[in-house]
Amino acid sequence: MSGDTDDAGLTSADADEQAAGSRRTRFTVLGLLTLADGRETVVLQPSRPAALLAALLLNANSVVSAEFLQRVIWGDVPPDRAKSALHSCVLRLRRLFGKYGVAGNPIEAMPGGYRFTADAHTLDLVEFRELLDRAYSRPADEPEKELGLLRAALALWKPPLLTNVPSDLLHRDEVPRLHEEWLRAIQRVFDLELVCGRPGDALGEIWPATRDHPLNERFTGQLMTALYRTGRRAEALAEYRRFKTLLAEQLGVDPGPALQRLELAILRGEADDGPVPAATALPAAPPAPAQATASRREPRPADPAPHPGADAYAARDRTDRDPAAGPAAAATAAARARAGTGGATDDATGEDPADTALLPAALVLDRLVGAGLLQEGPHGHYRMHELLRVFTRAAAADGVGARAASGDHPTNRPLRPGAVELHPTEA
Structure with missing residues (x-):
């Protein structure tokens, strides 16, 4: 007309x-x-x-x-x-x-x-x-x-x-x-x-649409993006797990590659300031305080006499903000606190004392079970929580598995005796 x-x-x-x-x-x-x-x-x-x-x-x-x-x-x-x-x-x-x-x-x-x-x-x-x-x-x-x-x-x-x-x-x-x-x-x-930058306004409409169409991948991606952009990162990841579980139960398949990339981007806190023509585009990260951003790029001044548990608390805080830090960072910080080092390094070798003061395996397992990342089963077997799998995938995608091949990687150091190198295909 x-x-x-x-x-x-x-x-x-x-x-x-x-x-x-x-x-x-x-x-x-x-x-x-x-x-x-x-x-x-x-x-x-x-x-x-x-x-x-x-x-x-x-x-x-x-x-x-x-x-x-x-x-x-x-x-x-x-x-x-x-x-x-x-x-x-x-x-x-x-x-x-x-x-x-x-x-x-x-x-x-x-x-x-x-x-x-x-x-x-x-x-x-x-x-x-x-x-x-x-x-x-x-x-x-x-x-x-x-x-x-x-x-x-x-x-x-x-x-x-x-x-x-x-x-x-x-x-x-x-x-x-x-x-x-x-x-x-x-x-x-x-x-x-x-x-148009109104994720909060959109949430009220996206949420019921997602529930009315539980198998619609695009609605799920839009809901994850809106939640993430309003600072509700944990809820965005929970929506992905809900959708993944539903697909597995009803259809026996996994979410599509685009939605998997969106989940990984939210997990890493990646930003994409461009337009979002589809729900599978990378979400824009919530604005971070300038001081917090600067603290990741510039050396922090030495803190006076930290108490023995300060490193463990800092590791938990890093894990909350960056899940890729994962349980390994928490275990290392706990080892530092247990050894009373407070995060100090050996001036002669540049190595953390915690690198050689590892926790006993049984204690590490107990702490992972207590944190809800592992579930203890019969005959000494353990079932990995989905969140730990997510941490592992994020660490693998960040190149942890390639550190031995990259001489300039920040974490390039020989593997400890008995350690297993992590590859993305194992995550």
């Missing part, structure tokens, strides 16, 4: 109608099948004429074959003399239109079938698609205008759809097609809210 439009969501048909000052009947299919004349709304009762009208409206301005209409009304077993029966249903619809003052003859007999003529003012589906077309054609540098058009289109959506239409074919084939159009629009809305 052609014609100038404004950014408030009004279509050209609306503007023409307002100028003319007349009243026209409006049909709706993005909810219950209804017709309204501006004063009252009539909800059609379940009947064969209602199924016929719904089929014509869902394919407005196109010729719908008589064979298709017969299957819509009677299923796969049409009655004898089906053409005459279909014509009778059309006549009943036309009488209904006359009763409620529908102007003109919107149902046209065409060679091979029928056509219902409608515009954006007389049918909500036409207006819905016109608004979507205008939104998707907006330039990329106008996200707010695109968002406004999409929200105007989604305001027409009033589910559940066509529950007063008795047609298995329409509910099996046509209604899911409409739902796909809604999915594309609402996912684009969530992307634009994230692009």
Whole structure:
């Protein structure tokens, strides 16, 4: 449909109608099948004429074959003399239109079938698609205008759809097609809210959409991104674990590579300040205080006389902020505290005394079990918690396994006796 439009969501048909000052009947299919004349709304009762009208409206301005209409009304077993029966249903619809003052003859007999003529003012589906077309054609540098058009289109959506239409074919084939159009629009809305820097506002809508579509990977990615950008990193990772568990239980598969990369990016705290065209793009990290950022790049001044437990506390804090530090850092700090070194180094060798003062294996296992990272089983076996697997994958992806091959890696040092080199494939 052609014609100038404004950014408030009004279509050209609306503007023409307002100028003319007349009243026209409006049909709706993005909810219950209804017709309204501006004063009252009539909800059609379940009947064969209602199924016929719904089929014509869902394919407005196109010729719908008589064979298709017969299957819509009677299923796969049409009655004898089906053409005459279909014509009778059309006549009943036309009488209904006359009763409620529908102007003109919107149902046209065409060679091979029928056509219902409608515009954006007389049918909500036409207006819905016109608004979507205008939104998707907006330039990329106008996200707010695109968002406004999409929200105007989604305001027409009033589910559940066509529950007063008795047609298995329409509910099996046509209604899911409409739902796909809604999915594309609402996912684009969530992307634009994230692009415009409003993850907190988007959360209230993304969360119920994710719960209503638990196997939709894109909704899950958008929810993880919104949670992460509002500083709720742990909840973002928990959403990934929930989705991964659900996929494994119901389908026996893992999340796609894009969602796995998103999880790893959130785990590492990586930032991506660019646009987010899809839910699988890397999220932007929450802004960190300048002092905290500087402390990672510049040497810290020596602290006076730390107490024996200070290193262990610092390791726990590093683990909270950077899960890749993992249990190994906590164990090393505990060893330092136990040895009373306070994190000091040997000036002659440059080695930490804790490197040679390892905790006994049994004590390390006990602490990992106490921290909930391992679960003790029978016969001395242990089951690894999913969070420990995440830490291991992050450490492997950061190149821990390649330190022996890289001479300039910060952690390049010989492996201790009995230690096992970590490779990304083992994470």
